[in-house]
Amino acid sequence: MRLSGSALEDYLADVVELLERYGALVDEDPQPFINASPSGTRWFELRAGLPDGRVPSRSAIGVREAWQPVAADAFERREYEYELLDRDRDYRRAFHLHDREVFARFFDVVVHEHCEQPIGTSTCDHYAGQPVGDAFAGVEALVGTWVDPNEPNCGALTCLDAG
Amino acid sequence: MTERRFLTPAEAASVLRVSTDTVLRLISAGTLPAIRVSPRLIRIPTPAFEAYQAGRTPSRRRVVTRPTSTEPSLGAGERIPDRQPV
Numbered sequence: 657m658r659l660s661g662s663a664l665e666d667y668l669a670d671v672v673e674l675l676e677r678y679g680a681l682v683d684e685d686p687q688p689f690i691n692a693s694p695s696g697t698r699w700f701e702l703r704a705g706l707p708d709g710r711v712p713s714r715s716a717i718g719v720r721e722a723w724q725p726v727a728a729d730a731f732e733r734r735e736y737e738y739e740l741l742d743r744d745r746d747y748r749r750a751f752h753l754h755d756r757e758v759f760a761r762f763f764d765v766v767v768h769e770h771c772e773q774p775i776g777t778s779t780c781d782h783y784a785g786q787p788v789g790d791a792f793a794g795v796e797a798l799v800g801t802w803v804d805p806n807e808p809n810c811g812a813l814t815c816l817d818a819g
Numbered sequence: 820m821t822e823r824r825f826l827t828p829a830e831a832a833s834v835l836r837v838s839t840d841t842v843l844r845l846i847s848a849g850t851l852p853a854i855r856v857s858p859r860l861i862r863i864p865t866p867a868f869e870a871y872q873a874g875r876t877p878s879r880r881r882v883v884t885r886p887t888s889t890e891p892s893l894g895a896g897e898r899i900p901d902r903q904p905v
Contacts (some may be wrong), residue, residue, distance in 0.1 A: 659867045664883040676877035677852045679866020688880055691887040698884065699891035709822075722891040735893045754894035755901075778896040781898045800854040803825035803864050 657790060660729045661698070664690060673790045678799050680704035680717060696725040696815060697734075698718060706742075713740075714743040717798050719791050732786075732818055741767030745807050748774035749798065751788045763816040771810035779817035828853075834872075845871075855905040 659667060668690060681771050682688070683703045690700045699722040705713030718739040723731035739750040743769055750770035759782075769785035772778040788794045801808060828846065832839040843861075845851040852867040870876075 661884060664837075665884060667882055668882045672880050672882075673877050674852075677867060677870070678864050679870055690882060690884040691889065692884050693887055695890060697891060699871045720891070722893055735891065737893050752894065755899055758899055758901045785844055796854055799864060800856055800862070803854060803862050804856070805823075806825050 657733050658726065658730055659723070661731065662767040664698055664723060664731055667791070671701065671795065674705040674795055675702070675794055679707045681707070695784065698723040698731050698770050708744055715802070718797060719794065721791060733790070735790055736786060736791070736794065737787065738791065738798060740798040740801055741775060742802060743775070746775055747771070747808055749801055749808055751794055751797065753787070757813065765816065768816060769813065771808055771813055772809065773810055778810065780810075780813075780817055782807045783810075783813040784816055791816070822865070823852060824858065824865050825854075826868055828861055831863050831868055
């Protein structure tokens, strides 16, 4: 996935719009921004409160991505974190891609997931997962988890740290 | 929050007093946000449905890029093998 700087801004605007279409309230009101770090990396983080009937909402979706420069005005998504904190049902689900060399070396994978129920407690630090194509897919997966009447079954996931 | 967090297309159709096919068309057109849980299972998040009913559509935000001295730190705080004390 490769985008120019301006296309990356459009991408983030689309992500914000998608979250709001699902009824989430994005914290960065009124203007989301992308950080341009000294290394040339572009990165952003969003927190969107889910409409859980509380003000402010306690449950939220978080979106963080880091994009590395790969050519003049061209960036590729290098890392991501898509997270859901459902405080009403007291669980956390997350899809992560970061420290890819470490995960490749220790676990022979690039991406991993988190599953905590209750929040803050887990019998496994990292679960095996599937790559998430972009923030839209991440948001849709997490909104789908939030609306699902069945709570996540962490025990059904494959633990990477075990053994 | 105890109320249900989603509606099925049939339930949305009942509330809107249209056919389920009409709701599916709205979803397909992107007018009504919905989550496809499986090839045959679609759920409409209640807040998204309420926003649609109220005629609320998010206004598109303008995103800007700004310099920062901070590098991203994804994974910070996680227990990762290389970071754990030997």
